[in-house]
Amino acid sequence: MVFSRPLPVDPLAEAKRQWIAHGWADAAEGMTVVTSVMRAQQLLLARVDTTLKPFALSFARYEVLRLLAFSRAGTLPLSSVVARLQVHATTITSTAERLVRDGLIVREPHPHDRRAALLSLTDEGRALVERATIALNAEVFADPGLDSADAAELVAIVARMRKAAGDFADPRPQPEPL
Known part of the structure:
Protein backbone atom coordinates (compact mmCIF):
# COMPACT_ATOMS: atom_id res chain seq x y z
CA MET A 1 0.00 0.00 0.00
CA VAL A 2 1.22 3.49 -0.81
CA PHE A 3 0.37 6.14 1.76
CA SER A 4 -0.61 9.64 0.70
CA ARG A 5 1.77 11.16 3.24
CA PRO A 6 5.24 9.83 3.95
CA LEU A 7 5.80 8.45 7.42
CA PRO A 8 7.90 10.70 9.69
CA VAL A 9 10.37 7.83 10.30
CA ASP A 10 11.58 5.03 8.03
CA PRO A 11 9.96 1.96 9.63
CA LEU A 12 12.73 -0.29 8.32
CA ALA A 13 15.42 1.89 9.89
CA GLU A 14 13.45 1.75 13.14
CA ALA A 15 13.13 -2.03 12.87
CA LYS A 16 16.90 -2.27 12.42
CA ARG A 17 17.42 -0.06 15.48
CA GLN A 18 15.07 -2.31 17.48
CA TRP A 19 16.84 -5.45 16.23
CA ILE A 20 20.16 -4.08 17.47
CA ALA A 21 18.64 -2.88 20.77
CA HIS A 22 17.26 -6.38 21.41
CA GLY A 23 20.65 -8.00 20.94
CA TRP A 24 20.27 -9.23 17.37
CA ALA A 25 22.93 -6.99 15.81
CA ASP A 26 24.40 -9.93 13.89
CA ALA A 27 21.09 -10.39 12.05
CA ALA A 28 20.03 -6.72 11.81
CA GLU A 29 21.62 -6.07 8.41
CA GLY A 30 20.09 -9.22 6.90
CA MET A 31 16.66 -8.42 8.35
CA THR A 32 16.91 -4.96 6.79
CA VAL A 33 17.89 -6.39 3.40
CA VAL A 34 15.03 -8.88 3.39
CA THR A 35 12.35 -6.47 4.56
CA SER A 36 13.60 -3.71 2.23
CA VAL A 37 13.44 -5.98 -0.81
CA MET A 38 10.03 -7.29 0.22
CA ARG A 39 8.69 -3.75 0.66
CA ALA A 40 10.09 -2.72 -2.72
CA GLN A 41 8.37 -5.76 -4.24
CA GLN A 42 5.07 -4.67 -2.68
CA LEU A 43 5.43 -1.16 -4.11
CA LEU A 44 6.30 -2.40 -7.60
CA LEU A 45 3.60 -5.05 -7.62
CA ALA A 46 0.98 -2.47 -6.62
CA ARG A 47 1.95 -0.37 -9.66
CA VAL A 48 1.91 -3.43 -11.94
CA ASP A 49 -1.46 -4.61 -10.58
CA THR A 50 -2.99 -1.16 -11.08
CA THR A 51 -1.73 -1.06 -14.66
CA LEU A 52 -2.90 -4.59 -15.51
CA LYS A 53 -6.33 -4.30 -13.86
CA PRO A 54 -8.05 -2.78 -16.94
CA PHE A 55 -6.84 -5.81 -18.93
CA ALA A 56 -8.19 -8.29 -16.33
CA LEU A 57 -4.70 -9.72 -15.97
CA SER A 58 -2.60 -10.63 -12.96
CA PHE A 59 1.15 -10.38 -13.37
CA ALA A 60 1.34 -14.20 -13.46
CA ARG A 61 -1.15 -14.34 -16.35
CA TYR A 62 0.67 -11.50 -18.11
CA GLU A 63 4.03 -13.29 -17.79
CA VAL A 64 2.68 -16.46 -19.40
CA LEU A 65 1.14 -14.50 -22.28
CA ARG A 66 4.28 -12.39 -22.77
CA LEU A 67 6.54 -15.47 -22.74
CA LEU A 68 4.38 -17.17 -25.37
CA ALA A 69 4.34 -13.98 -27.46
CA PHE A 70 8.15 -13.88 -27.36
CA SER A 71 8.39 -17.41 -28.76
CA ARG A 72 8.70 -17.74 -32.55
CA ALA A 73 5.40 -19.55 -33.07
CA GLY A 74 3.54 -18.37 -29.96
CA THR A 75 3.75 -21.93 -28.62
CA LEU A 76 5.85 -23.50 -25.87
CA PRO A 77 5.74 -26.75 -23.94
CA LEU A 78 4.25 -26.30 -20.48
CA SER A 79 7.56 -27.54 -19.01
CA SER A 80 9.44 -24.71 -20.78
CA VAL A 81 7.03 -22.12 -19.38
CA VAL A 82 7.58 -23.56 -15.88
CA ALA A 83 11.37 -23.47 -16.28
CA ARG A 84 11.59 -20.00 -17.79
CA LEU A 85 9.22 -18.34 -15.34
CA GLN A 86 10.75 -20.26 -12.40
CA VAL A 87 7.34 -21.05 -10.95
CA HIS A 88 5.98 -24.37 -9.71
CA ALA A 89 4.23 -26.47 -12.36
CA THR A 90 0.98 -26.44 -10.38
CA THR A 91 0.92 -22.64 -10.45
CA ASP A 113 5.44 -36.58 -26.03
CA ARG A 114 1.99 -37.80 -25.02
CA ARG A 115 2.66 -36.85 -21.38
CA ALA A 116 3.44 -33.22 -22.22
CA ALA A 117 1.26 -30.28 -23.21
CA LEU A 118 1.82 -27.30 -25.45
CA LEU A 119 0.49 -23.85 -24.63
CA SER A 120 -0.34 -21.70 -27.65
CA LEU A 121 -1.28 -18.05 -27.77
CA THR A 122 -4.56 -17.19 -29.47
CA ASP A 123 -4.97 -14.07 -31.59
CA GLU A 124 -7.01 -12.56 -28.76
CA GLY A 125 -4.24 -13.38 -26.27
CA ARG A 126 -1.58 -11.86 -28.52
CA ALA A 127 -3.58 -8.65 -28.96
CA LEU A 128 -4.23 -8.39 -25.21
CA VAL A 129 -0.61 -8.96 -24.18
CA GLU A 130 0.57 -6.36 -26.69
CA ARG A 131 -1.84 -3.75 -25.27
CA ALA A 132 -0.88 -4.68 -21.70
CA THR A 133 2.83 -4.44 -22.53
CA ILE A 134 2.38 -0.94 -23.97
CA ALA A 135 0.66 0.09 -20.73
CA LEU A 136 3.29 -1.53 -18.49
CA ASN A 137 6.11 0.06 -20.47
CA ALA A 138 4.52 3.51 -20.18
CA GLU A 139 3.24 3.33 -16.60
CA VAL A 140 5.79 1.14 -14.80
CA PHE A 141 8.87 -0.03 -16.69
CA ALA A 142 9.90 3.32 -18.26
CA ASP A 143 10.20 4.82 -14.77
CA PRO A 144 10.62 2.21 -12.03
CA GLY A 145 11.44 4.91 -9.48
CA LEU A 146 15.24 4.76 -9.81
CA ASP A 147 17.66 6.56 -12.07
CA SER A 148 19.47 4.40 -14.63
CA ALA A 149 22.69 4.07 -12.61
CA ASP A 150 20.80 2.92 -9.49
CA ALA A 151 18.65 0.59 -11.59
CA ALA A 152 21.74 -1.04 -13.13
CA GLU A 153 23.37 -1.40 -9.71
CA LEU A 154 20.23 -2.90 -8.19
CA VAL A 155 19.84 -5.39 -11.06
CA ALA A 156 23.51 -6.41 -10.69
CA ILE A 157 23.21 -6.85 -6.91
CA VAL A 158 20.03 -8.90 -7.20
CA ALA A 159 21.58 -10.98 -10.02
CA ARG A 160 24.48 -11.89 -7.71
CA MET A 161 22.01 -12.83 -4.99
CA ARG A 162 19.96 -14.93 -7.44
CA LYS A 163 23.07 -16.65 -8.77
CA ALA A 164 24.24 -17.47 -5.24
CA ALA A 165 20.80 -18.96 -4.54
CA GLY A 166 21.09 -21.22 -7.61
CA ASP A 167 18.71 -19.33 -9.89
CA PHE A 168 21.14 -19.69 -12.80
CA ALA A 169 24.63 -21.07 -13.32
CA ASP A 170 26.30 -18.25 -15.18
CA PRO A 171 24.85 -14.97 -16.39
CA ARG A 172 27.06 -14.97 -19.51
CA PRO A 173 26.37 -13.97 -22.16
CA GLN A 174 24.76 -11.02 -20.50
CA PRO A 175 22.56 -8.53 -22.27
CA GLU A 176 23.95 -5.05 -22.68
CA PRO A 177 23.95 -3.10 -19.41
CA LEU A 178 20.71 -1.37 -18.58
Missing part, protein backbone atom coordinates in the same frame (compact mmCIF):
# COMPACT_ATOMS: atom_id res chain seq x y z
CA ILE A 92 1.53 -22.50 -14.20
CA THR A 93 -1.10 -25.20 -14.80
CA SER A 94 -3.66 -23.22 -12.80
CA THR A 95 -2.73 -19.97 -14.56
CA ALA A 96 -2.92 -21.69 -17.96
CA GLU A 97 -6.38 -23.10 -17.16
CA ARG A 98 -7.68 -19.58 -16.51
CA LEU A 99 -6.06 -18.29 -19.70
CA VAL A 100 -7.65 -21.17 -21.66
CA ARG A 101 -11.03 -20.43 -20.06
CA ASP A 102 -10.71 -16.80 -21.16
CA GLY A 103 -9.77 -17.76 -24.72
CA LEU A 104 -6.29 -16.23 -24.48
CA ILE A 105 -4.35 -19.47 -24.98
CA VAL A 106 -5.11 -23.03 -26.03
CA ARG A 107 -3.67 -26.15 -24.47
CA GLU A 108 -2.80 -28.87 -26.96
CA PRO A 109 -1.16 -32.28 -26.71
CA HIS A 110 2.55 -32.30 -27.50
CA PRO A 111 3.10 -33.93 -30.91
CA HIS A 112 6.10 -36.00 -29.75
